Amino acid sequence: MEKxxxxxxxxxxxxLDKNEKNTFFKKKMNDLTRYHYSKSNIYKKILxxxxxxxxxxxxxxxxxxxxxxxxxLDLLSIEPKKVFKILSSSGTSGSKTSKxxxxxxxxxxxxxxxxxxxxxxxxxxxxxxxxxxxxPNISRNxxxxxxxxxxxxxxxxxNHTYIINKKGEVxxxxxxxxxxxxxxxxxxxxxxxxxxxxxxxxxxxxNNKYDLRNGILIHGGGWKKLKNKKISNKKFKKNFLxxxxxxxxxxxxxxxxxxxxxxxxxxxxxxxxxxxxxxxxIRDKNLNIIKKGxxxxxxxxxxxxxxxxxxxxxxxxxxxxQNPNCKFDHKGKCFKIHGRxxxxxxxxxxxx
Amino acid sequence: MEEFKIQxxxxxxxxxxxxxxxxxxxxxxxINKTALxxxxxxxxxxxxxxxxxxxSNKDARKYSDLIALSFWCSKKNINKLKERFSxxxxxxxxxxxxxxxxxxxxxxxxxxxxxGILSGNSNIVKxxxxxxxxxxxxxxxxxxxxxxxxFNYFKNYICIVKYxxxxxxxxxxxxxxxxxxxxxxxGDNTINQLRDYKMLPHANDITFGDxxxxxxxxxxxxxxxxxxxxxxxxxxFYNDTYLVDQNACSSPHLILxxxxxxxxxxxxxxNELNKKILKEYQLPMNAIxxxxxxxxxxxxxxxxxxxxxxxxxxxxxxxxxxxxxxENLRGKWGYFYxxxxxxxxEMTNYITKKFQTLTxxxxxxxxxxxxxxxxxxxxxxxxxxxxxxxxxxxFWDGYDVIxxxxxxxxxx
Numbered sequence: 001m002e003k004x005x006x007x008x009x010x011x012x013x014x015x016l017d018k019n020e021k022n023t024f025f026k027k028k029m030n031d032l033t034r035y036h037y038s039k040s041n042i043y044k045k046i047l048x049x050x051x052x053x054x055x056x057x058x059x060x061x062x063x064x065x066x067x068x069x070x071x072x073l074d075l076l077s078i079e080p081k082k083v084f085k086i087l088s089s090s091g092t093s094g095s096k097t098s099k100x101x102x103x104x105x106x107x108x109x110x111x112x113x114x115x116x117x118x119x120x121x122x123x124x125x126x127x128x129x130x131x132x133x134x135x136p137n138i139s140r141n142x143x144x145x146x147x148x149x150x151x152x153x154x155x156x157x158x159n160h161t162y163i164i165n166k167k168g169e170v171x172x173x174x175x176x177x178x179x180x181x182x183x184x185x186x187x188x189x190x191x192x193x194x195x196x197x198x199x200x201x202x203x204x205x206x207n208n209k210y211d212l213r214n215g216i217l218i219h220g221g222g223w224k225k226l227k228n229k230k231i232s233n234k235k236f237k238k239n240f241l242x243x244x245x246x247x248x249x250x251x252x253x254x255x256x257x258x259x260x261x262x263x264x265x266x267x268x269x270x271x272x273x274x275x276x277x278x279x280x281x282i283r284d285k286n287l288n289i290i291k292k293g294x295x296x297x298x299x300x301x302x303x304x305x306x307x308x309x310x311x312x313x314x315x316x317x318x319x320x321x322q323n324p325n326c327k328f329d330h331k332g333k334c335f336k337i338h339g340r341x342x343x344x345x346x347x348x349x350x351x352x
Numbered sequence: 353m354e355e356f357k358i359q360x361x362x363x364x365x366x367x368x369x370x371x372x373x374x375x376x377x378x379x380x381x382x383i384n385k386t387a388l389x390x391x392x393x394x395x396x397x398x399x400x401x402x403x404x405x406x407x408s409n410k411d412a413r414k415y416s417d418l419i420a421l422s423f424w425c426s427k428k429n430i431n432k433l434k435e436r437f438s439x440x441x442x443x444x445x446x447x448x449x450x451x452x453x454x455x456x457x458x459x460x461x462x463x464x465x466x467x468g469i470l471s472g473n474s475n476i477v478k479x480x481x482x483x484x485x486x487x488x489x490x491x492x493x494x495x496x497x498x499x500x501x502x503f504n505y506f507k508n509y510i511c512i513v514k515y516x517x518x519x520x521x522x523x524x525x526x527x528x529x530x531x532x533x534x535x536x537x538x539g540d541n542t543i544n545q546l547r548d549y550k551m552l553p554h555a556n557d558i559t560f561g562d563x564x565x566x567x568x569x570x571x572x573x574x575x576x577x578x579x580x581x582x583x584x585x586x587x588x589f590y591n592d593t594y595l596v597d598q599n600a601c602s603s604p605h606l607i608l609x610x611x612x613x614x615x616x617x618x619x620x621x622x623n624e625l626n627k628k629i630l631k632e633y634q635l636p637m638n639a640i641x642x643x644x645x646x647x648x649x650x651x652x653x654x655x656x657x658x659x660x661x662x663x664x665x666x667x668x669x670x671x672x673x674x675x676x677x678x679e680n681l682r683g684k685w686g687y688f689y690x691x692x693x694x695x696x697x698e699m700t701n702y703i704t705k706k707f708q709t710l711t712x713x714x715x716x717x718x719x720x721x722x723x724x725x726x727x728x729x730x731x732x733x734x735x736x737x738x739x740x741x742x743x744x745x746x747f748w749d750g751y752d753v754i755x756x757x758x759x760x761x762x763x764x
Contacts, residue, residue, distance in 0.1 A: 042652045049651030066645040315641050344636030
């Protein structure tokens with residue numbers, strides 16, 4: 001199996017068709033579940049409580065945990081001394097931070113897969129990279145989600161230029177220097193959706209007309225704040241095209257718990273596409289799987305090995321969408337994300 | 353505060369809110385400092401009139417909490433509550449009460465007002481700063497009634513105010529400095545924050561803070577329950593819990609299964625409840641992941657024996673033993689802890705000050721009277737049948753409201 005796995009990493013990361021993937025994933029996910037079950041006592045207790053028996057299940061029946069559980073518990077399937085990196089994210093709900101424990105091996109695997117997926121979509125040429133963020137303060141082995149994303153993506157670029165200063169404003173000087181130097185050829189722009197739009201787009205718009213036609217903008221992190229401003233993905237792209245001739249704009253989606261197996265949007269149909277390394281299910285309010293309509297996004301990834309993050313129920317609401325007209329004819333499932341589940345008004349009298 | 357020291361007769365007996373940065377939703381900006389007699393006939397009539405106005409209002413009838421409020425204020429109910437009070441001493445209200453009411457129970461402020469005015473006081477009531485249609489409706493009706501000649505007199509005994517918590521400082525400071533008593537509803541944080549504001553030497557706080565509640569079911573009696581009684585028990589339990597997302601102070605989080613027949617009792621009880629909620633309860637989407645997450649977390653704890661997901665709206669988690677931190681085992685949206693017990697005496701060491709309501713099925717009141725007498729637990733202020741958990745009463749959180757909010761004038 002391991003050989004196969006490596007082979008698949010080296011191949012086209014979108015190669016598996018529905019049946020191949022199902023067989024491959026079923027075997028692999030069952031192995032992973034058993035693996036974490038045997039390695040993490042806490043995970044074992046949870047799975048016992050969820051009536052898991054160490055036999056083979058269909059993918060749909062395999063036990064999953066929630067994203068927030070990484071905030072409540074220290075979930076790791078390695079000895080503490082093997083921890084190489086800790087990724088953390090505070091998320092939006094409450095003050096607790098989730099902790100993702102990576103050992104060296106798993107860190108490399110996740111990076112390799114990210115690399116494979118990236119290169120498939122954007123080529124293997126390393127391009128000058130403009131980063132719409134401030135230079136992150138990197139402590140030795142603990143990163144927040146944002147830093148992890150910047151570090152993860154920066155391996156695809158050269159001449160990294162951070163253009164947000166300490167005040168949170170665009171450093172136009174730096175920006176212009178970069179454009180002058182590199183914009184004649186292909187270059188990368190990376191950032192977080194809201195920051196890219198709010199800080200970068202608006203700011204440079206007020207100044208001269210820049211031509212970013214050779215740029216490739218890659219952004220992720222969610223639309224929550226832009227939704228309030230009624231900026232959709234479509235409008236986002238349109239604005240960049242109109243103002244800067246920027247045609248190549250790509251949104252990505254992913255969990256910090258499954259950082260390597262990322263989802264890029266299809267350049268034609270704008271849907272997120274599952275690779276060989278990831279799978280999605282949508283669950284309704286009874287947590288039953290649905291094929292059509294909106295529901296909770298459950299994400300499966302083959303990569304998490306040092307922590308049990310291979311099968312996760314998120315708080316995101318999504319929808320599986322088939323687009324038969326897309327010329328790319330994706331083999332993996334395609335989906336849309338509709339944002340995070342809304343908090344309800346709490347009735348009753350506690351927590352006031 | 354200098355402006356309040358102007359020497360005029362009116363000012364001596366009145367408190368004016370007109371200089372404060374707040375919005376008055378109902379009542380007058382000039383508030384009487386003098387008191388009324390507790391359980392005054394006119395007050396009861398005023399409340400009854402309010403009850404009738406509320407129930408005949410088309411918009412109000414859409415809200416179950418307003419219907420419940422209307423029932424509570426009716427002459428019939430007030431008279432029933434009044435019957436339990438008898439005191440020979442002369443009593444008067446304490447004077448001016450400043451009420452701070454909770455941010456997420458729309459009708460709570462009015463119950464607080466009733467507590468105050470029934471005990472014979474003048475009332476400044478701060479309502480939550482977020483908007484609730486129920487509050488607007490109540491205030492609209494209240495203003496209409498206060499315009500009627502017969503009830504005009506109460507205008508200077510009621511002032512419903514609203515202000516943003518940013519200027520909590522200003523208004524809260526002045527209102528705290530001028531009241532004879534503060535009634536505070538809210539979490540521990542709210543109470544602690546308010547304690548920073550000075551009050552007059554004779555003034556004090558009555559706090560209705562965050563509490564913990566539980567239920568006890570006699571499995572032996574439950575085992576022989578008739579179909580009809582079962583369905584009414586389930587309905588009552590549902591009303592105590594699901595109606596408020598299990599989030600009221602008196603909604604139970606922990607179920608004690610008393611006696612030997614616990615096994616069959618549990619299966620029957622939870623399955624029947626599950627049937628009802630699947631038909632009637634609307635579980636909010638965010639509750640689904642939150643409950644699942646809580647369940648996974650609980651499964652890793654030492655004190656948990658096992659759990660069961662009956663449906664997304666009903667999770668049960670069984671404890672393997674009683675332990676000292678029971679009050680932190682809290683569920684929401686239909687998430688219950690449970691444990692079997694043979695003897696209620698064994699609970700005593702685990703009952704803390706936080707414990708408020710014990711709701712029961714299959715027991716006699718005398719059983720609990722004896723228990724309290726013999727064991728003297730630190731907490732538990734109410735022991736009522738399942739279904740009466742949320743019924744707000746003039747005995748609340750251990751206070752005899754009428755007596756606590758009034759003063760005795762002693763004669764010899």
